[in-house]
Amino acid sequence: MTIAPKAPRKLSMKDRYSALTRDLEWDPSYVSTEEMFPFTSFEGIKIHDWSKWEDPFRLTVDAYAKYQAEKDKRLYAVLDGFAQSQGHLSLTDASYLNAMKLFLQGVSPLEYQAHRNFAYLSRHLNGPGPRFASLCQSLDEIRHAQTEIHTLSNYNKYYAGFHSYLHMHDRVWYLSVPKSFFDDALSAGPFEFLIAIGFSFEYLLTNLLFVPFMSGASFNGDLPTMTFGFSAQSDESRHMTLGLEAIKFLLEQDPDNVPIVQHWINKWFWRGYRVTALVAAMLDYMLPRKVMSWKEAFELYFEQQMLGGLFQDLAYYGIEPPKHVDKAIQEKEWLSHQAYWILYQFSHAAAFTTTTPNDEAREWFAEMYPESWPIIKTLWEKEDQNLANGGRHFIRGLPQLCQVCQIPMGFTEMDDPLKIAQRSVIFEGERYNFCSDGCQYIFEHEPVKFRQAWLPVHQIYQGNCGAADLPGVLQWYGMQPGDGGEYLGSVDNENWKTWHAQADHNELGED
Amino acid sequence: MSVAASERPVGVDIQESEQNRPVIEAISADNPASTVNHMPGMVRVTSPGRLVIRRETVEERMGREWETHEFQLAIISYFGHIKEWDDDEIVIAWDH
Numbered sequence: 226m227t228i229a230p231k232a233p234r235k236l237s238m239k240d241r242y243s244a245l246t247r248d249l250e251w252d253p254s255y256v257s258t259e260e261m262f263p264f265t266s267f268e269g270i271k272i273h274d275w276s277k278w279e280d281p282f283r284l285t286v287d288a289y290a291k292y293q294a295e296k297d298k299r300l301y302a303v304l305d306g307f308a309q310s311q312g313h314l315s316l317t318d319a320s321y322l323n324a325m326k327l328f329l330q331g332v333s334p335l336e337y338q339a340h341r342n343f344a345y346l347s348r349h350l351n352g353p354g355p356r357f358a359s360l361c362q363s364l365d366e367i368r369h370a371q372t373e374i375h376t377l378s379n380y381n382k383y384y385a386g387f388h389s390y391l392h393m394h395d396r397v398w399y400l401s402v403p404k405s406f407f408d409d410a411l412s413a414g415p416f417e418f419l420i421a422i423g424f425s426f427e428y429l430l431t432n433l434l435f436v437p438f439m440s441g442a443s444f445n446g447d448l449p450t451m452t453f454g455f456s457a458q459s460d461e462s463r464h465m466t467l468g469l470e471a472i473k474f475l476l477e478q479d480p481d482n483v484p485i486v487q488h489w490i491n492k493w494f495w496r497g498y499r500v501t502a503l504v505a506a507m508l509d510y511m512l513p514r515k516v517m518s519w520k521e522a523f524e525l526y527f528e529q530q531m532l533g534g535l536f537q538d539l540a541y542y543g544i545e546p547p548k549h550v551d552k553a554i555q556e557k558e559w560l561s562h563q564a565y566w567i568l569y570q571f572s573h574a575a576a577f578t579t580t581t582p583n584d585e586a587r588e589w590f591a592e593m594y595p596e597s598w599p600i601i602k603t604l605w606e607k608e609d610q611n612l613a614n615g616g617r618h619f620i621r622g623l624p625q626l627c628q629v630c631q632i633p634m635g636f637t638e639m640d641d642p643l644k645i646a647q648r649s650v651i652f653e654g655e656r657y658n659f660c661s662d663g664c665q666y667i668f669e670h671e672p673v674k675f676r677q678a679w680l681p682v683h684q685i686y687q688g689n690c691g692a693a694d695l696p697g698v699l700q701w702y703g704m705q706p707g708d709g710g711e712y713l714g715s716v717d718n719e720n721w722k723t724w725h726a727q728a729d730h731n732e733l734g735e736d
Numbered sequence: 737m738s739v740a741a742s743e744r745p746v747g748v749d750i751q752e753s754e755q756n757r758p759v760i761e762a763i764s765a766d767n768p769a770s771t772v773n774h775m776p777g778m779v780r781v782t783s784p785g786r787l788v789i790r791r792e793t794v795e796e797r798m799g800r801e802w803e804t805h806e807f808q809l810a811i812i813s814y815f816g817h818i819k820e821w822d823d824d825e826i827v828i829a830w831d832h
Contacts (some may be wrong), residue, residue, distance in 0.1 A: 237822070237823055238804070238805075238821075238822050238823045259780070279820045281819070281820065282808075282818070282821055283821055283822070284805075287814040289804060290807050291805075292805060292806070292809060295809060296809060299809075428792045431813070432813050432815075434750070435813075436778075436812070436813065439777065439812075440775055440776040440777060440778070441776075442777075443776035443777035443778075444776045451777050455751045455777065455778070455812050456811040458749075458811075459751075459808055459809060459811055459812060461813060462808075462810075462811045462812070462813055462814055463808070465814070465816055466812070469817060473831075516775075516776055528814040529745075529792070530747075531815075533739070533744065534744050534745065534746070534815055534816065534830065535815070536819065537738055537739060537741075537744060537830070538741065538830045538831055540738070541831070541832035555821070601795045711805055
């Protein structure tokens with residue numbers, strides 16, 4: 226096959242990129258550079274030459290608009306088809322949507338916050354290369370927020386828990402985990418934000434967040450979510466590149482930057498990793514049809530790709546793997562179980578439902594988690610007895626929260642999996658509690674920041690959450706009957722059974 | 737346990753679709769040491785040290801013009817470092 230000869234291009238990709246980004250740069254003459262870019266010196270990072278920042282994508286505004294429009298066109302075609310064909314009925318089970326409730330409440334609002342902070346970077350970084358890359362990412366992030374909300378709004382017509390995600394994001398206990406993580410990054414300086422979100426989150430951990438969610442969607446009949454996920458991920462590869470360029474740029478600019486960056490990697494690896502505890506619980510427990518275990522995902526996306534690949538590259542600059550990464554590796558057998566056990570026991574105060582794993586899931590766990598499952602399964606067997614006696618249990622009290630990650634203190638010592646891990650530090654006469662060495666380390670470096678944490682349990686006790694009793698707090702959270710609790714017998718479960726029973730009785734020729 | 741940059745695997749995750757099939761075929765053809773794995777909804781191609789996506793090879797298999805920017809519609813994720821992205825090829829490799 227012959228291909229028609231191309232019309233000669235005026236400029237190559239390289240030249241076009243240069244013309245549309247760097248050539249539009251000017252040096253200020255009415256004000257000093259420091260006045261124009263006031264936020265890029267206080268963190269102690271030294272930059273000598275902003276023009277050394279590389280953008281391998283060489284993306285220009287015309288190409289950006291063209292391809293983003295195409296991505297949206299493809300996505301909206303899928304959304305329409307799914308809605309028109311009542312696609313929600315072909316999901317594996319209504320319980321699958323718990324994963325999506327968690328996603329909409331916990332992750333989509335972060336996309337919007339990312340949009341805001343990258344817009345700020347697109348104004349305040351000195352170099353035109355990183356400013357333009359930040360502008361593209363800022364637009365990407367608002368596209369993600371919008372497409373996710375749009376995609377999942379279809380489920381809001383039929384299922385509980387999708388209605389007040391923004392209101393909940395600012396108030397509900399488990400959502401303070403992702404919210405406080407991102408607020409921590411938003412309230413840092415521009416370089417720390419780049420390492421926190423651009424590098425640690427987008428490059429190190431994004432695959433653990435998105436790919437399991439999206440493959441899970443694919444396996445469980447959720448075509449729209451898979452499509453928005455992969456559509457968002459295609460932008461994510463550009464974001465990963467921005468993060469990797471950011472870290473290499475900082476490390477190459479001045480040796481004094483290395484220890485600062487190393488501390489940020491230590492901090493933000495652990496911050497991000499703790500947020501992924503929710504993903505681990507979702508992946509192992511909320512998907513009716515399993516894709517891969519958390520442990521497998523962690524080994525593939527983190528241990529092999531990041532420790533085995535990336536950190537060997539960064540060793541060249543004197544960067545070591547994040548502190549406490551050994552703890553995360555030790556936890557891979559336990560993380561999802563312990564996180565879900567917390568969610569299970571407090572789901573009466575959540576906008577998703579939980580249930581005990583069925584026999585098939587337990588067999589899968591036994592195979593995937595040979596070390597932890599023999600112990601974890603005893604918890605579920607005890608709960609089976611409670612259920613047989615008519616009493617599914619919820620914890621009626623309020624848990625102690627980790628001062629840094631804000632997850633209820635339910636993680637255990639790795640050398641003693643039945644002992645809850647607890648660390649504490651006294652700072653200016655007050656005691657602060659942590660779930661792990663990693664969270665304690667973070668507090669010790671910034672106690673003045675983290676003592677201000679808005680801890681949902683403390684706020685309830687202080688009378689800031691609408692009421693002093695559970696129904697009052699749930700009302701303040703914006704929750705409605707049917708949003709939380711046990712899945713079996715829930716509004717979603719009953720509706721699901723009714724819809725599918727109707728289908729069974731409507732066979733052709735029955736009349 | 738350091739492994740040389742030329743041996744540490746790099747890779748790319750691509751959405752599995754009719755449109756992307758020729759792209760995946762082209763990558764396999766241009767990277768003889770690569771392996772292709774199918775996962776739900778996506779295809780993962782890995783290669784020791786270096787992976788190249790060539791415009792000409794993709795165009796031959798697609799039977800139409802294809803610009804390397806178009807790869808943004810196919811890619812989900814990657815690991816490695818994007819060393820080069822110009823009119824003719826995209827190269828993913830480790831630096832050090």
